[in-house]
Amino acid sequence: MKKLINKIENVITEQMEGMAAAHSSIKINLEPKYIYRSEETKKGKVVIISGGGSGHEPMHGGFVGLGMLDAACPGEVFTSPTPDQMFECAKKVENGGGVLFLVKNYTGDVMNFEMAAEMLNADGIKTQNILIDDDVAVKDSLYTAGRRGVGTTVIMEKIVGAAAEAGYDLEQCAALAKKVNSRGRSMGMALTSCIVPAAGKPNFDIDEDEIEIGVGIHGEPGRKRIPLTNADEITTILTSAILDDKAYSRPLREWDFSTNSWVEKELTSDAFKAGDQMIALVNGLGSTPVSELYTVYRKFNELCEAKNITIARNLVGSYITALDMQGCSITLVRADDEMIKLWDAPVNTAGLKM
Template sequence: MKKLINNIEDVITEQMQGMAAAHPELKINLDPKFIIRADSDSQKKVVIISGGGSGHEPMHGGYVGKGMLDAACPGEVFTSPTPDQMFECAKAAHNGHGVLFLVKNYTGDVMNFEMAAEMLNAEGIKTQNVLIDDDVAVKDSLYTAGRRGVGTTVIMEKIVGAAAEAGYSLEACAKLATKVNSYGRSMGMALTSCIVPAAGKPNFDIDENEIEIGVGIHGEPGRKRIPHTSCDEITSILTHAILDDGVYTRQIREWDHGTGNWKEIEFTSPPFKSGDKMIVLVNGLGSTPLSELYGVYRKMHEICEDKNIVITRKIIGSYITALDMQGVSITMVKTDDEILKFWDAPVKTPALRWGV
């Protein structure tokens, strides 16, 4: 293993310290670990918080700032942050208008964010959770019950963060986040594994002439393993898996502030259809050259044109990674006027910024 690290146990702390030194608009807390806007004390709005295991940078800490997240909780590499960590983070960021947790669908994240929400609601801090489960590759995985949460997370954090900045209530932010999730679908693939520093070896074994279709952002198995093939063929597999995905119905849990308990609601994501307008993310998983991502976008754009899918906005780069994995994921989120308005709104974070 060759990595730019000192001691393995100091990796997350030193990365956070480096981020704080580079971005004085952010504050860090090391015990417990969280990243928060330096101007959080002056904000009078719903607080938007996300988090998860480290190793996916720039997500989530790189998206803390005006028009996006108010705070983020980094766990150890590929490990959920703890409930106490999220609880203290939310208390530090809260300003009287409620807290919305955006939670990727991984078993540890779901359980720990739910515990944190219960603790906060018990303290009188109105808190709600919204789940992200946009990965069409597999229904269940090593880390999840149900679809995994992947690239739609970035798009949701941008849209809901802008809505909170514009004065949306907690209920309105949660409703918008749920809509974005229902409109989002993703699919990824890996050319190579990644190396977790504590393990010092590849996270999974894959032959030189093989690729994993539908891989998760921790290296979880996908749909199938196939011989390596062309960029166009790989892109076609990913794009068609997204566009051909059917109706997706599942149970979601939200906090009922009236009864003080979780309630389950059936929620359905409609399939994409001809004429839909999309925000698209072509995302590198850590070690994929930008030139190759543009090659993927070229073929994906061609397929969308053939199917009368209109790409209205796009971002191309490494926005949600898996350490040093070589691979790509594609995310499509259907838009409407509300979503597009908040996507275009100003944002100023270390990893995403426009309009400021």
């Protein structure tokens, strides 16, 4: 293992200290760990908070700032943050408008964010959780019950963050987040594994002449392992899986403020169709050159045009990574005019500026 680290036990603390030193727009708290905006949250504004295991940078800490998140809670590498982190973080930044947690669908994240929401609601701070589960690769994985939460997270944080800046209330922000999630699909692949510092060895074994299709952002296995092939064929496999994904419904837990309890609801996701306009993300997983991502985007754009699907807005780069994994993911979110307007709103964070 060759990494730019000091002591393994200090990896997250030192990374957070470096971020704060580099970016005056954010501050950090180390006990418990969270990252938050330097400027106090505007009175009555809904605060948008996310988090998860570290190792996916710039997500989430790199998206704290104007137009996106108010705060983020980093866990240890590939490990969920704890409920007390979210609780203390929310108490720090909440300013009368309530809290919206954006939560990727991983078992530890879901459980801990739900516990934090219960604690905050009991403390009189209105808090709602919205789940992201956009990975079309597998229904269940080593880390999840249901689909994993991946690239749609970045797009949701941008759109809902802009809505909160524009004055949407908690109910409106939550409804918008559900809409984004229901319209998002993602699929990834890996050429290599990644190395977690505490483990000191690759998360999984893969031969030099193999690739993993449908890999998770922690190195979880995907749909299949195939012989190494060229960029166009890989892009076609990923894009086809996204565009061919069927409409489906799944259960959704929401906090009911009238009964002060969780309630089960259904979220329906429609299939993509000709004529749709999209926000697209072609994302690197940590060790993929941007030049290769543009090679992927070239073929991806061609495939969308052939299906009469318009990419109205796009991002190409590494926004949700898996440490030093070489590979990429593609995300499509079907966008309406409201979502496009919010996407175009100003954003100024360490990891994304527009």
